[in-house]
Amino acid sequence: MKNCVAAIAVLFSSVGAIERAGAADLPPFDKVSADFQAVSVSDQQDRKGFFNVWERKKDAQLLAELPKNFASKSYFVALTLSSGDKYAGLQSGELVVKWRQYDNRLALIAPNLSIRATGDAESKASVKRLFTDQVLLDIPVLAKGPTGGPVIDLDSLLINNAGTFYGRSVRISNPRITSIESVKVFPSNVEVAVEIVGASGRFQTLHYSFSEVPSPSSGFKPRVADQRVGYFTTTYTDLSKYTDDETRVRYINRWNLQKRDSKLKLSPPKEPIIFYVEHTAPVRYRRWIKAGIDYWNKAFEKVGIVDAIEVRYQDAESGAHMEKDPEDIRYNFVRWLNNDVGTAIGPSRVHPMTGEILDADIILTDGWIRHFNFNYDDLMPRLAMEGVSPETLAWLSEHPSWDPRVRMTSPSKVAQVREQIAREARQPYAGYAMAAADSTLIGDDEYDGLIGHISQKNGMCMAAGARSLDLAIARMDWALALLDDKPKVDDEKEKDKEDAEKEDDESSDEKSKEEEKDDAEKDDSDKGDSSDDKTADSKDDASDDKKDDEKDDSDMLDGMPDWFVGPLLADLVAHEVGHTIGLRHNFKGSALYTLDEINSEEVKGKKTFTASVMDYTPINFRYESGDVQGDYGMIDIGPYDYWAIEYGYSFDDKKLPELLKRCVEPELQYATDEDTSGPDPLARRYDFAKDPLDYAEEQMRLVKLYRTRILDKFVKEGDTWAKARRGYELTLSLQTRAASMMANWVGGAFVNRDKKGDPGDRSPVQVVPAEQQRAAIQFVIDNTFNDAAFGLTPKLLERMTSERWLDGSGHFGSSGEATWPVHDRVLGLQSSALTWLMSPTTLRRVYDNEMRLPADADAVTLPELLDTISEAAWTEIEAECPDGRNNRQPMITSLRRNLQKEHTQRLIDLLLEKNNNTAAYKPITDLARMELVDLQKEIEERLKTCEKKMDAYSRAHLNETAMRIGQALQAGFTYNSGAGASGGRILILGETPAE
Incomplete structure (x- = not known):
């Protein structure tokens, strides 16, 4: 020892x-x-x-x-x-x-x-x-x-x-x-x-x-998160607990706002949230930045704090606050970047133990205000892939011919895009951005170029993206965008308006009937201001100098009236401030009112037309809907935003359970980033109104009108004709966005975040009514399958060129080729539409929804969906034999032949699909086979009765299609019976081998 x-x-x-x-x-x-x-x-x-x-x-x-x-x-x-x-x-x-x-x-x-x-x-x-x-x-x-x-x-x-x-x-x-x-x-x-x-x-x-x-702040108590209201969270796993509900702990992220005098009903805060507007922000926009920040003070007043947020300007000329570094963690800044990128982001830093927000900055960029400058290859796939689920992403990685990212790019970039998709497919959930997100990295747009940055981007936010597209459309023709020359929609409606005016002012007898009519028409069209009905600049060069007195006191901010662009910037800033005070996106906010209600005197200037500024809301350009031009953008925060602040910042914890039970109220519905890839069609970015079909149809009316004005109005004297190409592709972007939005309704189900015991006992999953699904299917078909949907004319096509600059700065299109690739572009949208309607995810959702409804309830079924698509794609083989057709006027146009070939290949792919991951594949395969059998019979019958009257294009197309179907049906029996299931891919005549 x-x-x-x-x-x-x-x-x-x-x-x-x-x-x-x-x-x-x-x-x-x-x-x-x-x-x-x-x-x-x-x-x-x-x-x-x-x-x-x-x-x-x-x-x-x-x-x-x-x-x-x-x-x-x-x-x-x-x-x-x-x-x-x-x-x-x-x-x-x-x-x-x-x-x-x-x-x-x-x-x-x-x-x-x-x-x-x-x-x-x-x-x-x-x-x-x-x-x-x-x-x-x-x-x-x-x-x-x-x-x-x-x-x-x-x-x-x-x-x-x-x-x-x-x-x-x-x-x-x-x-x-x-x-x-x-x-x-x-x-x-x-x-x-x-x-x-x-x-x-x-x-x-x-x-x-x-x-x-810092040590947990004095008086700050962490608040538990709840799925019914959307806050960013600080999350940890508590392994000293042994029940599921207790193991995962989530605190909402919020500032430590306390009353200076707790006895007062309305008290200043002990420490306000102070935002400094960086000196780089243009002076002309600063007051609108402040306005967007100030919106939120109204919500904090509801919980008893006055002037919770203060705004101060950093200014290089006066030297005010220039000693403060925006990067300094002690200061919150609104920063302005001139980077020609249309985005806005509101990240914050939080206490890692409690969720207390310690620092926040807002980034605004100039891109959404600038003339929207895009590359077709980047924009169109982004619009077409909106709302795609991880399941679909994984499937597309194995079926690149279905992938809009492949089909909408130029041929020279296909290999590069496929390689990128293959790399992403090796990541969890095929590279779906939200799969890698956690409480400190919330991304909502895998295409925005910010994936890979390691910061806590609280809602890596692309709220400005859609708005920049809308502004680009507006700049095509200001008078048209603000409906300065809106044509009469309904003569009876005009007459009613005239009668009402006569009753309101009988002292106008001195006016002639013709003057009254002119005034009525002008009154119906000169609605331009979200607050006081100021009008936009006149529609052509000749009338640019004729300005009304009302417009003389308007500042033009980069080519746009301040009363128009200012509130849009304030709305965007309010959205980002919402992130910095803890709020996540709410993509159900836009479903509060119908489009007619939004464009009515009851809502305009009096109420916000959506429930939340935390949605991505496009600009409200009215054409036919409603009685007046409603507000172009949000004019305040919405009712959901008030409710969310009340939950996050109120001082009485005992009231929170009852407060959360209000989640069933129509204006308090909530869905966020991860919901956008799910089945709920209202959990969608960039949609608008309670019934988005109304909005989509309104958008297509505007698209058609814009296309008629491209050559005359958009391309002005002295302009390059490349602007015609650019203008058309802008309208094609709106068309893609509208069709993609409505495709989400097919197989959809509304998802509610209610808990058991909430008022009304709503089901958490409610299948979208069959009639709404059918209307959505028809909208997608009408606006993608038919030649007329694209508004192409020889006169327009011969002017849709590209700028020729060696420096590469003038590329408004996918390549430098001077001729616009007509068939590739149209087929890109048509193939994307087929993907939206026929992807295994959509078909599975339709199939599963049949079980969610009683047998006697109306439901969209798989056979109905596939039949509807087939009938719309092949209307020509059901018509009478052609008369007078030739190779210049074929029975089946080139755009329709491409669509039909694509549709046939989709059915073949579904027939040959060998996938045991979901039980829905077997009925999908069986129904695809049935569709092909029926189609083959109809084509062969058509060829028997009408072949000699057909043009060469149509005859060759139908013969080749019938042969491909026959080979596919034979291969399908072999492939799905087991032979070849583990071997090489079976190729069908005309099919391109997968790389």
Whole structure:
């Protein structure tokens, strides 16, 4: 025993000697810091900084001394890529870290915060042992500092490890060229900006903000999240609990807003949320930015806080607030980026334990205000893929001929797009963006170019995307967009309007009947303002100088009247502010009113036309719906937004259960990002009105009208004819968006987030009524299958060219080819429509919905859907034998032949599908076979009776189709009976082998 004690004593003595030797090995601080200058504290009231920093400017070196008690603290490292990127200024993420010393090295450690134990000591001990922290990096200790803390090479930490902090968004290409752009020391934080040479040799500025993770704020109590109202969450797993409801803990993210005087019904806050509008924001837009922020103060007043949010302007000319860095974690900024990208984003940083929001910034970009500049290959697939589920993405990766991303791109890019899809298919859920999202990375648009950034983008938000498309349409012809010359819609309606005017003002007898009629028509068309009916500029150059007195006091903001674009910007800002105060998207907000109600005196200027600014709402351009031109955009936050703020920020926890029971009210319906890929057609981005079919039909009326004006109105004297191509593709974008939106109704089911005991006892799943589904099917067919839906004429086509510039800046189309690829473009939309209606996901939903309804209830069935599509695709073979047809006027047009070939191939693909993942495939296969058998019989009968009267194109097309069907039916019996199921793919005549 004595020997053991002696051995242990020797061991501990040796360890102590090693530690003392290690400390002695460090050089003295004076030697290490030679030629360095201390960075003074930027606060005259407090001379002590968050930690000490020394700078040597000649070679861009930084030293830092951590506090002596560093090991007992947790720190925030807030990251911002502040220059050298299209999204420079956007929060690039944050890390919660701890430092731990190992002899003369320091390890930077990310503590495990996602799995905890809050109960008994045994659970805590087990969880701590099993779920350990993560070492991010380690660095040497250079010396012991003046206050006893370890000194580190700060510039080496920030530059050499930039990839660890920023991830894939930063790659240093030349480590020899670096500089310290700024370093500021404050009592509670340290701000360091370093310039590096990033990818492609471009300079980039990396901004690091260091601060201490604060102790849970006084008076702040975490609030549990509820699925009925949409907040971002701070989430963890509590393994000291043993029931499912308790194990997963979700707190909503919200600010610590408290009354200064709790006795007052309406009190100022102890600490308001202050937003600084960055000096880069154009002066002409600043008041509208402020207006959008101020909307939310009304909601906070409902819970007892007045002036909860304040707005201050940073201004370069006056110097106001110019000392504040937008990247500084202490300040909330609204930043403006001139990057020609149409987006807006509102990220925030939260306390990792409680969900308290500590810092928020809003990024606005100029792209949505600029004339919408897009590449067809980027825009059209994005519109066509809206709402696609992970199931469909996975299926499309194995069936690229069905994929809109493939079918809507130019032939030169097909291989590249297929390779990208194949790479994404190897990721979970075939690369579906939301599958990789968690409570700190919520993305809603896998096509927006921001996937891969590592920041907490609270609703990586593309609310500006659809709006920029709408503004581009508006700029095609302002008078048309604002309906300055709207034609008479209904003579009887006009007569009623005239009679009403006569009754209202009998003193107008001096006016002639003709003058009354002119006034009535003008009154019906000159509705342009969301607040006071100001009109837009006149419709042509000759009348541009004739402005009404009402318009003389309007400022033109980048070619648009302030009364038009200003409220749209305020609405966009309000949306992003909603994110920064914790709210997620609500894509059911737009389903509050019908289109006629939106364009009525009862709603216009008096109520918001959607339930929430957290929806993506297109601009309300009226053509025929309603009696008046309603508000173009939201004029306030909606009733859902008031309710959500009441849940998140009210002070009486006891009222919350009853407050949540209001979720059944029509204006409080909620669906968010992950719902957009589900079966609910109202959980949709960019739709509008209670019955979106009305909106879709209104959009198509406008599309048809715009197309008649492209050559005469949009392309002006002296313009390049490439504008005709651009204008047409803009209208094709609206057409695609409308058809895609309505396709979501097929096989759809409304999904409610109610809980048991909520009023009304609503079912959580309610099948979309059959008549609405049929109307949606017909809309998609009418606007994609038929030649007339595309409005193409020889005169238009011969002028749809492209600009010829070697610098590559003039590409409004998928390629530089001067002739617009007519058949490829039309088939791209037609093939996408067939994918929307015939994808296995849609067919499965239709099939499953049959079981959700009683047998005697009206329902859309699989046979009905497939029959409807077939009949619409093949109307020509049911008509009488053609008379007088020739190769220039064929029985079946070239666009229709392409559609029919595509439809046949889709049925063949479904027939040959060998998939055991879902029980719906067997009936789908059987019905596809039946459709092909019937189609083959009809074609063969048609050929027998009419072949000699047919043109060569139609005859060859029908003969080839009949042969392909015959081969497919024979192959189908072989393939699905087992032979070939594990072998190579069976090719049918005319089919292109899969790569």
